[in-house]
Amino acid sequence: MKINLSKILFMITFMIGLLISISSNNWILIWCGLEISMMSFIPMMTSNLIITAESTIKYFIVQSVSSSLLMLGMMIMIMKGEYNYDYLVKSSLLIKMGVAPFHNWVLTVVEGMTPQIMFIMLTINKVAPITIMSYMLSSMILLICLNAFMSSIMSINQNSVKKLLTYSSIMNMSFVLIIIKLNLMWTVYFFMYSILLLMMTTLMINFSVIYINQIILTNNKVSSNILIWMIMLSMGGMPPLVGFSIKYMVLQAMINTKMYLTLSIMILTSLIMMMVYLRMTFISMMNSSISLKITIFNMNYSSTMMLIINLSLIPMILLMKLLN
Template identity: 40%
Template structure:
């Protein structure tokens, strides 16, 4: 997608839709904000040619069906038929929560990395915000999301699908703290920052599949930045991504949710496996650089490495102040 006046207009409409959803006190106006966000995102996908047009049709059909379910659930509420299960299902479909995640995986290969970033981060703000006003126990759906997001990504070769499964997995963490606005919004904000760094690197190096790491000729600095960002997205301490997980772990212990906590810990090991696999392929297994020359070429750190290494200790230090 080229950044021109047309795409800039759609981005502005998308931001307006999100602001309407976040600032409204009526469920109808929140729905209007959701539709504005969807209507602005579909034309941006059509700019990608045939593959983008196919993805836009899939996205439009799924979002239209979920919007109809949302309107139907709102009508039931107006008729004093207090059955909000239909609204919950529609919003879970919109956000791509497991087991309603199939449409996300079927359309990500037709998107470029900029649209993928928008789909996996910005487009989830409005539906999650609306779900915070519900009173539903997402216990089972969180478990399914954690298991599906961690196990299904093990046999993937596409970088886009790996990012999608990682996003589905992180939705499990978000939905485990969905009734704590300060926690899930902080988690989504930091996840968006880390995802932006990784997608920027993938787009800059034009990497789409894992076997492209085997034929790379990156210099050592680029490999180190890519390695640190991958480990941060997987949640390896002491990176920034580990701060997200330790906040949720502490919340689960405070609420005595030990089963979800155990599933989170074991699934985190699986997530770390396929991110370490990417780093290992890039740095160690297939590399034109002599391994004993690694530490002879240490240059100044990049901004991404500074953010990932220093933000976690910084938050730990300022936590008593907050």
């Protein structure tokens, strides 16, 4: 395997910027760490895809606007007087995270990325903004509900696996923002979700799946299909898998804090997202069952007779009922 030393160097500087941001007690150093991470991440986006250059420019423009808002908020913060700098700082961090209603840029940028870089942007790249957001004291319940609704509803009509994973990431950011004051809990949630997303990204690379309907065209072994189904069901939050366990942990914390209205909204939107993943699972399951039937049909004479008997049994019973 050919090793790209330039990307390794940029990955090291990216992690250094991330560590500077999450370990600093100075707003200027936090801003510098975010800028180092941004300038290190842009060269890593280079690939053989045609729209990579467009995605890179869009990412640079959006992140530059976000950094400008953060710097403006910090300048207002040190000024004397009653100024609501919280809104500027919070808006800049939400733009960096790609959370609704500032999520449209993420959908256009991920199409020009390789699955590996998409995974880094949807997971590691969000650690610093989430950590800084945990320092803020204001509540974001309305924003969290809006984020959950938009991500779940917009994911229903998606055919691209990249966009579907992006909406799933936006949806999971709602759960992270709810428990953002509980440092240990949001860290565990984010870590487990990153593992699930890594599994899904690995499946995209191994089976060369970019669109949902390509799942039908893949001729995999039964064990591979079972693995795909389990990971997709876990991403959707089907009990008793890992994806359900981490969401149950958040829901239990919401019950303890008596956030019943927000709890019902999160459950409703999670069910919509689970329906999307179940649709993908059913598509692959139906294709697998059809291919198995064809295989059985071509195996031998006895299997053909069993298939004919099974298919003609119901019409025979109905015919006997009519004759009686």
